[in-house]
Amino acid sequence: MNLKELYQEIILEHGKNPRNLGKTDNFNKDAKGNNPLCGDNVHVYLKLNDQRKVEDISFEGSGCAISMASASIMTDLIKGKSDNEAKEIIEDFLGMIKESPELKNKILKEDDKTKLMCLSGVKQYPMRVKCATLSWHTLVSAMENNGKQVSTED
Amino acid sequence: MNINAIKKEFPIFEEKIQNNDLVYLDSANSSQKPRVVIDRINEFYTKEFSNVGRSIHYLAVAATNLYESTRSSVQKYINAKDKNEIVFTKGATEALNLVANTLGQKYLKEGDEILLTELEHHSNYVPWHYLRKSKNIKINFAEINELGEIPIENIEKKITSKTKIIAINHLSNVTGAILPIKEISELAHSKGIIVVVDGCQGAPHLKIDVQDLDCDFYAISCHKMYGPTGLGILYGKKKWLEELPPYQGGGGMIKEVKKDRITYGDLPNKYEAGTMATAQVIAFDQSIKFLENIGIENIMRHEKELVEYGQEVLRKNNSVRLIGNPKNRGGVLSFTIEGVHPHDIATILDEDGVAIRAGHHCCQILHDKLEIPASARASVGVYNTKEDFDQLNDSINKCKKIFNLK
Secondary structure: OOOHHHOOOOHHHHHHHHOOOOOOOOOOEEEEEEEOOEEEEEEEEEEEEEOOOOEEEEEEEEEHHHHHHHHHHHHHHOOOOEHHHHHHHHHHHHHHHHHOOOOOOOOOOOOHHHHHHHHHHHHHHHHHHHHHHHHHHHHHHHOOOOOOOOOOOO | OOHHHHHHHHHHHHHHOOOOEEEEEEOOOOOOOOOOEEEEEHHHHHHHHHOOOOOOOHHHHHHHHHHHHHHHHHHHHHOOHHHHHHHOOOOOOHHHHHHHHHHHHHEEEEEEEEEEOOOHHHOOHHHHHHHHHHOOOEEEEEOOOOOOOOOOHHHHHHHOOOOEEEEEOOEOOOOEEEEHHHHHHHHHOOOOOOEEEEEOOOOOOOOOHHHHHHHOOOEEEEEHHOOOOEEEEEEHHHHHHOOOOOOOOOOOOOEEEOOEEEEEEOOOHHHHHOOOOOOHHHHHHHHHHHHHOOHHHHEEEHHHHHHHHHHHHHHHOOOOEEOOOOOOOOEEEEEEEEEEEEHHHHHHHHHHHOOEEOOOOOOHHHHHHOOOOOEEEEEOOOOOHHHHHHHHHHHHHHHHHHOOOO
């Protein structure tokens, strides 16, 4: 186990100063997620325009450094992508957290991938994986707009 | 009282946890088990196993005697008047569900009120919440004061002519406050109100005399009391246990079963349907002996010293904010660190072998009131030492370093 890998500078920085925090104006899709075991909550807001592009994305919530940083980095990277691109990035990220040693998508630039790989430290901490993935699952739910609340314990 | 010798009775402390000595500060969640308890489970399954209360062969009779002898030990330990006032359950949660369910069926009617406190664990709220829907019962909450206590005035304030039950914890698993149960019982009974006590944190750490406390029900969690998991105890005054209906139906709890009618068994069988946690009950006798050998007064003195020391150490740490400061308290210290989420604290502490709990500790009502999503909690058992709090503080400082705090 390695705490330095888990709490990299970029995680701490995003955790302390999360980007895209708050409720975006004119959102047309949103979803709530929660982790009943620890009380972490996240609410993802999304504006998907007529060309199916994520025009704006933000989140509200409270949680640990990992969950806040993950939501912050996620919203940064998803903004401006098409819904299909976003879905590919989400799938790739969740695959990486689960088992894959690297990110495979060709959408993100290398430095963005590096940023995202900073979250791979949670792989060594099974109890913390959910902290990193909650906002991503909530984003999926928002995009599908199925009105279903995401829970880490479903 | 020789803590090092006591600690040696717990095999877990011989283990290295991720190459560290274990600093176990999570006893409010569940206590570690002394060797006598672990060995007793093994021995029972190896040499003495049989189901209880049914067959008449040698092993069945011997196991039944052992099972019933734990009931007598519990009766003596909490000073219940009658052996049949002790009911085994699968946990304190089941004990509280049993009380809420059966009082709901037989005793409560639409519009009646139940008084809880803001300190209650979910297991002493959710079972009562069910009655909101099924019986249209109203639930009120006595408020905490600024020290994280529930003074009796705050209970009195919330009692109305419709209050039928007061359900309260004995010792808060978040602020550590000890509630004045005896005074609350006196007040409640003067108004004809039933008192149900969630004694999960009380029974392992305080001297329990149910006749002196005079509560109507007292729920105990055995795994927090140096005993096995899967076992709880419900103490109930005989008049209530006799009057209330059975909770679960099944084998062992009946007198006579016919196609058109069923009559139920006497106490305590009436409430012990199906095969019970036999090995756990038998091993729990050893937990009580373990506690009796040390002496609860000694344990209380030791834990008081520990929590005073823990407070002193954590107060000196400028980033730590302790939650609550009750005058009469048990060995639970909940805290937050400005700028570090409790889950991050717990992960970093864990790296040093320091086991604490982070989250809302099944007390969301309280955390909402305090306007914090979660907290970190260090809680003590008989095996803890002052050095454990020194290590806790060192590891908290490591947290602060990782998060660049001063």
